[in-house]
Amino acid sequence: MNLKNTKPVLLFDVNETLLDMTPLKNAINTLLEEPLAFKIWFGMVLHHSLVDNCTNQYHDFSTIAAAMLKMTATSLNKTITEDETKKTLSVIRNLKAYPDVLKGLQLLKENGFRLATLTNSPENPLKEQLINSNLTDVFELALSIDTIKKYKPDPQTYEWAATKLGQEPQNIIMIAAHGWDLAGAINAGLQTGFVAREGQSLYSLSDNPTFQAKDIYEMALVLIEEYK
Known part of the structure; x- marks a missing residue:
């Protein structure tokens, strides 16, 4: 029996953790005619979001995503148009949740957990994503770093989310598919839960997560048992 008086608040990453990025992966790989194009692009997006953090600048995720798609094309000796860039990246707004997600999230809510998101995506695309994946009503708060203008994994983003949720960091579990x-x-003092989506791995130079599961439904079962 867990003797804690309250259940932790659960904070979810969105892209790849809740939403299946396969359609975007296929669109980018097809556009650039390279099976590794998506992986190259996504790595560049993460890299340059941290450049913004380190240089005290801010360009929203959509702007960085478009710039990095052009840079990825250049690195692959391809040329793409503005229309091709916009059309390809628009796919991210219509991603669907993995089959395990809604069932797992609803089970967590039924068992008294508070649920929120924390994503690098801007607020408007995030709202569209949650609507198009039928997840809008699941979350108490849909938090985007667009408000604080500091990308994860900067500690300020997690500290800000904790403040918005009215919780101490140690009473929050960040759940994500990204090490x-x-x-x-x-680093910001939160507990963590790793969702082992295909192709994802933990960062071996960091501490191990508090919890691990193969998907959101299994994570729900783990947390319900831990905090019953």
């Missing part, structure tokens, strides 16, 4: 995100959350 870098969990490393940032651990």
Whole structure:
């Protein structure tokens, strides 16, 4: 029996953790005619979001995503148009949740957990994503770093989310499929939960997450048992 008086608040990453990025991956790989194009692009997006953090600048995720798609094309000796860039990246607004997500999130809510998001996506695309994936009503708060203008894994983002949720960091579990995100959350004092989506791995130079599961439904079962 867990003797804690209250259940922790659960804070979820969105892209790749809740939403299946396969359609965007296919669109980018097809556009650039390279099976690794998406991986190259996503790595560049993360890299240059941290450049913004380190240089005290801010360009929203959509702006960085478009710039990095052009840079990825250049690195692959391809040329793409503004229309191709816009059309390809628009796919991210219509991603669907993995099959395990809604069932797992609803189960958590039914068992008294508070749920929120914390994503690098801007507020308007985030709202569209949650609507198009039928997840809008699941979350108490849909938090985007667009408000604070500091990208995860900067500790300020997690501290800001804790303030918005009215919680101490240690009473929040950050749940994500990305090792870098969990490393940032651990550094900010949060508990963490790793969702082992295909192709994702933990950051081996960071502390281990508090919880691990293969998907959101399994994570729900783990947390319900831990905090019953």
